[in-house]
Amino acid sequence: MIKFDFPNTKRVALLLDPDKSEGPVLEEILGIASEHRADYIFTGGSLTFNSVDNLIDAIREKCNIPVILFPGNLLQLSRKADAVLLLSLISGRNPDLLIGNHVIAAPYLRDIRKKLISVGYILIGSGQRSSVEYISNTCPIPADKPEIAVATALAGEMLGLKMIYLEGGSGASNPVPPEIIRAVRSNISIPVAVGGGLKLPQEIMDAFDAGADLIVLGNGCEKNPHLLADACKIRDNLINRRLT
Secondary structure (H helix, E strand, C coil), X not given: CCCCCCCCCCEEEXXXXXXXXXXXXXXXXXXXXXXXXXXXXXXXXCCCCCCHHHHXXXXXXXXXXXXXXXXXXXXXXXXXXXXXXXXXXXXXXXXXXXXXXXXHHHHHHHHHHHHEEEXXXXXXXXXXXXXXXXXXXXXXXXXXXXXXXXXXXXXXXXXXXXXXXXXXXXXXXXXXXXXXXXXXXXXXXXXXXEECCCCCHHHHHHHHHHCCCEEEECHHHHHCCHXXXXXXHHHHHHHHHHHC
């Protein structure tokens, strides 16, 4: 059973979209993930054209990294993953994404409840309208309003959520500002994940330095697969620094 409870260390996850991950592209990125020991592989996306089950099977054929479902909608539910992120979009006010879809999914998920990890998903403004913002029909928290992000994360922790995910949105032009990461990290005790808009090693380093426990790379690796290797090297350097 996977738990996102990793004090005093750092983790890197690769996010694979079922609609963009197949053939040589998938083989290349999984080779990099295995070589540099990525901690997790997330599977999911905003839309659903291809089967998430088929992607999970393909990942398992090529590597032994834990696969975690990051469902973008109800059509992406699967029992095959090692863990399932039960995402609640707590930055928005769309009732379907706060609880409605969870009610529909509950009968399907009840037999694998030990695999479930409840996550407070917080969308942060990235400078342009993201796919997540459009599909979810919600407004992100402005990037210059860390106090709103902190209050939202605190509410999620008080409700019993196990992790806070700060998201710039799929294909975001800018990553989550370090100021927001730092403010949230200093006010809650549960792990903080950060994703969206991370395209450069320095941005990954800044997110880790600001307090991110887990970095999630998606679109950035589609354009530059070796960004995953850079992220894993940064993680290793930070871990080694803490051990010395």
